[in-house]
Amino acid sequence: MAEYETHIVDVLIIGAGGAGLRAAAEASAMGASTAVVCKSLLGKAHTVMAEGGVAAALGNVWPEDNWKVHFRDTMRGGKMLNNWRMAQLHAQESPDRVLELEQWGALFDRTPDGRILQRDFGGHRYARLAHVGDRTGLELLRTVQHRAVDVGIEVFMECKIVRLLRDSEGHVNGAVGIWRETGKFIVFGAKSVVLATGGVGKMYKFTSNSWEGTGDGHALALWAGADLIDMECIQFHPTGMIWPPSARGLLVTEGVRGDGGILKNRDNERFMFNYISDYFKAETSDTIEEADQWYENKRDFRRPPELLPRDEVARAINSEVKAGRGSPHGGVFLDIASRRTAEDIKRRLPSMYHQFKELADVDITKDAMEIGPTCHYIMGGVRVDADTAAATVPGLFAAGEVAGGMHGANRLGGNSLSDLLVFGRRAGIGAAEHALSKEGTVTIDQEQVESIAKHALSFFDNEGKENAYAAHQALQNTMQELVGIIRTESELVRARGELHDLNERAKVVSVEGHRQFNPGWHLALDLEAMMAISQCTTLGALERQESRGGHTREDFPTPNNEVFGKVNMVTSMQGSEVQIRREPLPVMPPELQELFEEAH
Amino acid sequence: MSPESATAVEKNLQMRLWRGDAEGGEFTEYNIPAQEGEVVLDVVHRIQAEEAPDLAVRWNCKAGKCGSCSAEINGRPALMCMTRMSTLNIEEPITVSPMRGFPIIRDLVTDVSFNYAVARRVPAFQPPKLAEGEVFRMQQVDVDRSQEFRKCIECFLCQNVCHVIRDHEDNKESFAGPRFFARLAELEMHPLDTLDRRRLTSEQFGLGLCNITKCCTEVCPEGIHITDNAIIPLKERVVDARYDPVAWLGRKITGKPDPTPAAVAARFAPETLAQQQEARSAGRIGTHPETSGAGTSR
Amino acid sequence: MTIVDPAKSNMSVTAVQIGKQRGGPPLTQVLRKDRWWLQPALIVFGLSLFGIYATWAAFRNGHYYAGPGLAGGGRDYLSPFYSPCLADVCNSQGQYTGWGPIFGTWWAISPALLILIFPLGFRMTCYYYRKSYYRSFWLSPPACAVPDAGSATPNGKRKRYTGETRFPLLIQNIHRYFWYAAVAFAGILTWDAYASFRFVGGYGMGLGSLIFVVNAALIWSYTLGCHSCRHLCGGGINKLSAHASRLWLWKNIASKLNARHQLFAWLSLIWIAFADFYVYLVSSGMIHDPRFF
Numbered sequence A: 001m002a003e004y005e006t007h008i009v010d011v012l013i014i015g016a017g018g019a020g021l022r023a024a025a026e027a028s029a030m031g032a033s034t035a036v037v038c039k040s041l042l043g044k045a046h047t048v049m050a051e052g053g054v055a056a057a058l059g060n061v062w063p064e065d066n067w068k069v070h071f072r073d074t075m076r077g078g079k080m081l082n083n084w085r086m087a088q089l090h091a092q093e094s095p096d097r098v099l100e101l102e103q104w105g106a107l108f109d110r111t112p113d114g115r116i117l118q119r120d121f122g123g124h125r126y127a128r129l130a131h132v133g134d135r136t137g138l139e140l141l142r143t144v145q146h147r148a149v150d151v152g153i154e155v156f157m158e159c160k161i162v163r164l165l166r167d168s169e170g171h172v173n174g175a176v177g178i179w180r181e182t183g184k185f186i187v188f189g190a191k192s193v194v195l196a197t198g199g200v201g202k203m204y205k206f207t208s209n210s211w212e213g214t215g216d217g218h219a220l221a222l223w224a225g226a227d228l229i230d231m232e233c234i235q236f237h238p239t240g241m242i243w244p245p246s247a248r249g250l251l252v253t254e255g256v257r258g259d260g261g262i263l264k265n266r267d268n269e270r271f272m273f274n275y276i277s278d279y280f281k282a283e284t285s286d287t288i289e290e291a292d293q294w295y296e297n298k299r300d301f302r303r304p305p306e307l308l309p310r311d312e313v314a315r316a317i318n319s320e321v322k323a324g325r326g327s328p329h330g331g332v333f334l335d336i337a338s339r340r341t342a343e344d345i346k347r348r349l350p351s352m353y354h355q356f357k358e359l360a361d362v363d364i365t366k367d368a369m370e371i372g373p374t375c376h377y378i379m380g381g382v383r384v385d386a387d388t389a390a391a392t393v394p395g396l397f398a399a400g401e402v403a404g405g406m407h408g409a410n411r412l413g414g415n416s417l418s419d420l421l422v423f424g425r426r427a428g429i430g431a432a433e434h435a436l437s438k439e440g441t442v443t444i445d446q447e448q449v450e451s452i453a454k455h456a457l458s459f460f461d462n463e464g465k466e467n468a469y470a471a472h473q474a475l476q477n478t479m480q481e482l483v484g485i486i487r488t489e490s491e492l493v494r495a496r497g498e499l500h501d502l503n504e505r506a507k508v509v510s511v512e513g514h515r516q517f518n519p520g521w522h523l524a525l526d527l528e529a530m531m532a533i534s535q536c537t538t539l540g541a542l543e544r545q546e547s548r549g550g551h552t553r554e555d556f557p558t559p560n561n562e563v564f565g566k567v568n569m570v571t572s573m574q575g576s577e578v579q580i581r582r583e584p585l586p587v588m589p590p591e592l593q594e595l596f597e598e599a600h
Numbered sequence B: 001m002s003p004e005s006a007t008a009v010e011k012n013l014q015m016r017l018w019r020g021d022a023e024g025g026e027f028t029e030y031n032i033p034a035q036e037g038e039v040v041l042d043v044v045h046r047i048q049a050e051e052a053p054d055l056a057v058r059w060n061c062k063a064g065k066c067g068s069c070s071a072e073i074n075g076r077p078a079l080m081c082m083t084r085m086s087t088l089n090i091e092e093p094i095t096v097s098p099m100r101g102f103p104i105i106r107d108l109v110t111d112v113s114f115n116y117a118v119a120r121r122v123p124a125f126q127p128p129k130l131a132e133g134e135v136f137r138m139q140q141v142d143v144d145r146s147q148e149f150r151k152c153i154e155c156f157l158c159q160n161v162c163h164v165i166r167d168h169e170d171n172k173e174s175f176a177g178p179r180f181f182a183r184l185a186e187l188e189m190h191p192l193d194t195l196d197r198r199r200l201t202s203e204q205f206g207l208g209l210c211n212i213t214k215c216c217t218e219v220c221p222e223g224i225h226i227t228d229n230a231i232i233p234l235k236e237r238v239v240d241a242r243y244d245p246v247a248w249l250g251r252k253i254t255g256k257p258d259p260t261p262a263a264v265a266a267r268f269a270p271e272t273l274a275q276q277q278e279a280r281s282a283g284r285i286g287t288h289p290e291t292s293g294a295g296t297s298r
Numbered sequence C: 001m002t003i004v005d006p007a008k009s010n011m012s013v014t015a016v017q018i019g020k021q022r023g024g025p026p027l028t029q030v031l032r033k034d035r036w037w038l039q040p041a042l043i044v045f046g047l048s049l050f051g052i053y054a055t056w057a058a059f060r061n062g063h064y065y066a067g068p069g070l071a072g073g074g075r076d077y078l079s080p081f082y083s084p085c086l087a088d089v090c091n092s093q094g095q096y097t098g099w100g101p102i103f104g105t106w107w108a109i110s111p112a113l114l115i116l117i118f119p120l121g122f123r124m125t126c127y128y129y130r131k132s133y134y135r136s137f138w139l140s141p142p143a144c145a146v147p148d149a150g151s152a153t154p155n156g157k158r159k160r161y162t163g164e165t166r167f168p169l170l171i172q173n174i175h176r177y178f179w180y181a182a183v184a185f186a187g188i189l190t191w192d193a194y195a196s197f198r199f200v201g202g203y204g205m206g207l208g209s210l211i212f213v214v215n216a217a218l219i220w221s222y223t224l225g226c227h228s229c230r231h232l233c234g235g236g237i238n239k240l241s242a243h244a245s246r247l248w249l250w251k252n253i254a255s256k257l258n259a260r261h262q263l264f265a266w267l268s269l270i271w272i273a274f275a276d277f278y279v280y281l282v283s284s285g286m287i288h289d290p291r292f293f
Ligand code: SF4
Pocket: B158, B161, B162, B163, B164, B177, B178, B209, B210, B211, B212, B213, B214, B215, B216, B217, B227, B231
């Protein structure tokens, strides 16, 4: 039997984005020995891509803001599919989490009286997003990274986790990974494992996600027997770059609209006024005059329709393009050049200016940007307990994008960074408490390790000649076309069939070369995860016969509050098959219910 | 859907990529048709997907935000994802090599752990004590300077190009490199940081080795003015703390404390290889014992 | 179960091995395809040219003052290389408040040799000039990602590179003291610009006056854009917001000029030589200084 490099810790954290590092800082502060593993180098996680800000009801710009308003906005944005308790904790705790970052060295933009400046974002009643220009994610990640380094957490970089380990009772007690550099295996024994692996965007062709977004954590949880919920709820960010082809999908921050940018179609019409749903009528401007005054006077005017929640805007853009009023490359125009001075734009949106200049040769202070929806975020994820972030399998925890429930059917901009902090910390506490209360030492089942290693290496022996890159592309095409922003039964059924075939293909992918830093092999392993997750998403999309938030069915264009508004779609592994079932949503206590009645 | 018009222009790219590992390697030429609107990383990916599936390349965001895809393109240190093919002369072969300031792992991937080792030595932000319920108050003008340095995406291109360590490996013992001067400047200029880092910067991080030749600034993809806004202002501050006789006299007369007492500085002394190893096996992994494991608010 | 020595794993805390073979294309191979040698070559050319001219001008020890006498054509132009006027010549001939009496006729060496120590020291320790001569004369490095030739010994072994940490380069740290002197000099040159409007019989303006005004303006732009100046204005303060006037100076004067420091370094260098040469031409009678009014 081979001997593997082995590390025993109390808490193992998979993923070194905002949630993972925040969890690590907390677990370590509680006295648990903590290790973090990540697929990339430390500090490269997808969190850096978040631009706009972190939502927290600090009330620095609008004193009338408070957690209840934030909570209400979050629930309404999520089309009431959220786990109410998570939304509540999130709204209550995010101000503290943001202030704590300052103690660790973060430097947010300031108000004239020296406090943290907050900006407007879609779906938020008040200007609520603490930000640093348009690179808030980077600021947040650096801050927690420096913190983690400062408290001395061990980080295992460029290491991909293949499977979780479980003990005889089925509790999660470790993981097996591969050093990307050497291709050698590494085994972790841990009393608690925290998943903080982020999203699944890479199963789509056009996505704002980095290569790491391959749903590893979702799949690890699924394979370890945990439940996933609402995997069909995927957010397509309304504004992604669409030209040039190589930049397609790259995010254009919502901050552009928050700072005055407007959407126009080919006929130069500000079309968002035609897409204000009844749900948001009361708080949205219906004339251009009113909308334009809002930027200056937010008290007396209603917000412009460009700042409706993301799902609404994405659908509107999609309809415009379908109706033939799109831009030359199949999107619409986002125009800030005609609305703000060049100097203002460069100061407030420096990285957008840079991004368009460098990649598309477009000067956004002079020309409009061409944009279209791009796969951005998955609201669904590992089913967790709101207070402890514990998954449905003991010893397993999840925080950040990989966890489900917090955002319901649609996430508001800025709520993901605060989600990372609030639930990263809670997962850190939950995992540390679980680990510290568990007696004895971790014993690793060598047979499990062996079979995982054997499986991972099997790709080198496959004679199938199936190329991992080609199989990945096929998956992306299927998902983009059949399980994309607008879905319908016939296409979903087709997708289910195609995915079944693809799954067989993915199993026989063969890898060339040797184990050292071999991207073909890494992709083959990532592909397994994406295959599993795309099945969950497709099943969920088929089963949820309504349109809600990030899930839009052409054949069921409206929400069905009686049936589907009350349930989570739960996917889990039964044998080797992914199964789906409905489970009732946790019910909100009456005092919180009231918040929704007094509104309007 | 949009026209999938990555129209093939009738041009072949001659891409000369470095293939090899620590044992050795060579430039291998790949011929691949040019496509419109591509960046170098796209081409490398196409080569990987079509011709060399085991070609090692590091990347994450493909948007110039993560700083993973650093390389030397036609000999110039740059991000592969932010170098448009249209800015290169495609009539001639285009070379892409790994960063040469660090040991190679494989193909275009290098071992950048030097930077992470230095990062651990930088003393973190030391906040002032706040009264209950009090929050930080800082003016925008006071955070502007440090914010510039916080734009850093840690691509380590500046660390790679800096001749102090690129051409003089032995200086890695005593020189932190431009990225960390930016970090030190960020902390030193932070309006609320309570640690005086001036002597530290000079004595432990080797600021004096920099001869302000500005290559770091030239390659920084974030356009951070590392030399003008971080290094030189730090050098001036170090002069205050170490070299200026009048400043020294002033401190003696007014009774101001000397900058960073030696005892504090010693805490951050560069760990030698042996010390690092020892610290590790003794289970002490924190940067400095005082802050290690400090609890956070619950 | 064996626990592998964690020191062998690839953690972020891995001890870095210094001196390890790097692999990859050899460092000595220049892969740059652009004309990276052009800039250092131009700088060598420009600075050498100035050096030659300045040497000639400094040893000239004559024709540096176009005074009220006949030779000066009734002007009051003093070459910036010879200002402040240490020799009798200005004093005896014009209204210029030089230090002539102190340095009386017994002083035989060119006064420029004394005077130039200060501007030379200022520019030699200037952060911009340091960059340019380290790069182009010492080839350390000649250009980015081009090997540092300055430190290779003939047998190909690398000399230890110590940057500015040892004598004599440690001296660079007193740049600010040269700056103090430079401010005085800028004041003197401003006075000279004023004096250039004084003609025998009253105020006037010649082409020389214009040259002197530009000269003073360029010298100020260069001097106030100095990094030491920027530091003194406010660069050394963390809570700038609490010092309104220093904030203003730092932000609107020093930092703005500092961003163009390279430009002013060259313009002022060229112009000062030109001003000297102009005075030489006028005072030696080779040209006649046109008078506007
Ligand atoms: S300016 Fe200094 S730190 Fe920057 S590259 Fe040059 S020597 Fe290195």
